[in-house]
Amino acid sequence: MASEQTQAVARRPFLARYWFDVVLWKRILVALALGTVAGLLLGEAAVGLKWMGDVFIRLIRMVVAPLVFLSIVSGIASMGDPRRLGSIGVKTLALYLALTVVAVSVGLLMGVVFQPGVGMSMAGAEPIAAAKAPPSLAEHLIGIIPTNPIAALAEGQIQSVIFFGILVGLGVLTLAPRSEPLARLFQIGADVMLQIVRFIMEVAPFGVFALVAWVMGTTGPGAYVHVLKLAAAVAAGCAVQTLLVHGGLVRLVARLPVLPFFRDITDVVAIAFSTSSSAATLPVAMRVAERNLGVGHAVTSTALPLGVTLSMDGTALYVALLAVLSAQAFGVELHAAQYVMLVLATTLVALGTAPVPSASLFMLAAVLQVIGIGAEQTALVVGFILPFDRLLDMTRTITNATSDLSAAVTVAKWEGELDLDSYLRRPVE
Numbered sequence: 001m002a003s004e005q006t007q008a009v010a011r012r013p014f015l016a017r018y019w020f021d022v023v024l025w026k027r028i029l030v031a032l033a034l035g036t037v038a039g040l041l042l043g044e045a046a047v048g049l050k051w052m053g054d055v056f057i058r059l060i061r062m063v064v065a066p067l068v069f070l071s072i073v074s075g076i077a078s079m080g081d082p083r084r085l086g087s088i089g090v091k092t093l094a095l096y097l098a099l100t101v102v103a104v105s106v107g108l109l110m111g112v113v114f115q116p117g118v119g120m121s122m123a124g125a126e127p128i129a130a131a132k133a134p135p136s137l138a139e140h141l142i143g144i145i146p147t148n149p150i151a152a153l154a155e156g157q158i159q160s161v162i163f164f165g166i167l168v169g170l171g172v173l174t175l176a177p178r179s180e181p182l183a184r185l186f187q188i189g190a191d192v193m194l195q196i197v198r199f200i201m202e203v204a205p206f207g208v209f210a211l212v213a214w215v216m217g218t219t220g221p222g223a224y225v226h227v228l229k230l231a232a233a234v235a236a237g238c239a240v241q242t243l244l245v246h247g248g249l250v251r252l253v254a255r256l257p258v259l260p261f262f263r264d265i266t267d268v269v270a271i272a273f274s275t276s277s278s279a280a281t282l283p284v285a286m287r288v289a290e291r292n293l294g295v296g297h298a299v300t301s302t303a304l305p306l307g308v309t310l311s312m313d314g315t316a317l318y319v320a321l322l323a324v325l326s327a328q329a330f331g332v333e334l335h336a337a338q339y340v341m342l343v344l345a346t347t348l349v350a351l352g353t354a355p356v357p358s359a360s361l362f363m364l365a366a367v368l369q370v371i372g373i374g375a376e377q378t379a380l381v382v383g384f385i386l387p388f389d390r391l392l393d394m395t396r397t398i399t400n401a402t403s404d405l406s407a408a409v410t411v412a413k414w415e416g417e418l419d420l421d422s423y424l425r426r427p428v429e
């Protein structure tokens with residue numbers, strides 16, 4: 001029997017046996033390791049590999065806008081009762097907010113423990129001005145309403161696409177049963193997008209390999225050494241937030257075993273790490289939530305797209321940490337009142353940070369101004385950190401992704417939308 005099986009395996013083509021039959025997350029992890037080695041060996045020459053990473057990122061960003069739109073509409077249309085949207089939405093938003101506040105506190109704590117800014121000299125830094133003053137909260141909220149939804153889709157403005165998608169979904173839901181054919185059409189459309197993600201993920205190992213090689217070759221782990229204390233604080237903070245807070249949420253609040261959670265999301269972690277972009281990670285996260293974690297479509301399709309911009313725990317933690325670093329570097333004393341202001345300001349900033357590489361650095365000005373650090377000093381901090389930011393960004397983007405997934409699993413459990421068998425099962429591909 002065993003030998004028959006061995007023969008059957010031996011008959012399979014080489015490429016199938018050593019490539020397609022190996023589960024994707026293992027291929028991606030190997031690519032990550034090989035990319036690191038290649039980057040360290042090649043050094044600056046690793047730039048030559050970057051095109052492969054760019055191809056992968058473009059492929060995956062290509063599906064973001066249609067996937068978000070179609071799945072939000074179909075997710076809401078499948079809820080059956082408009083009140084369910086309220087219940088899922090309120091719980092998701094409450095969790096996101098709570099997680100962000102915890103993340104900011106962890107960031108502040110890490111700043112106090114590691115003291116990354118003490119004795120820091122910004123003398124060699126080229127000042128880099130943050131982008132124009134960030135819009136006020138009211139402006140930001142009003143800006144979410146698209147004047148032209150097609151333009152919002154075309155330009156990939158995620159929050160506006162979500163806003164329009166929610167309304168279309170509600171329209172379809174409340175016109176049932178007449179709107180059923182349309183609901184089915186949106187559902188099939190969303191499935192097709194997820195299928196495209198599946199195709200794209202077949203090139204993920206190459207993309208991950210190239211991106212990691214490029215970062216390691218051009219910045220190298222040596223970059224960490226220059227900002228060692230900051231890097232240690234970011235790594236420790238992200239580990240605390242992901243393993244203890246997000247893991248704790250799954251274990252204690254959702255009351256689920258935590259190992260399957262971390263095992264099932266390996267693809268997401270690898271993609272977040274290599275692309276440094278929550279937007280590029282979203283399609284993979286949606287696929288993993290439905291296929292590996294057993295989160296129902298209604299929750300996946302609403303919680304994850306919302307989370308991509310609203311719930312950025314790694315970013316929140318990082319911005320809070322940089323605020324403490326800047327205060328230490330410029331000798332600004334922080335008292336309880338300032339810490340409270342920092343928590344508020346950083347939470348708001350984290351809600352509005354774009355899900356793309358290095359976005360949080362350019363939001364720093366809004367936070368630093370509440371502790372009296374002006375534009376010129378902020379420009380110095382940004383200039384000092386930007387050259388090393390990529391590796392830190394890779395780390396915090398993982399935490400951004402795990403915050404969405406842990407909240408989605410928890411809301412799904414509360415709402416009876418979690419397929420436990422699927423959650424406990426090993427991912428099949």
Ligand code: ASP
Nearest residue numbers: 277278355356358359360
């Ligand atoms: N790169 C982060 C993300 O896309 C944003 C940031 O913290 O800079 O999630």
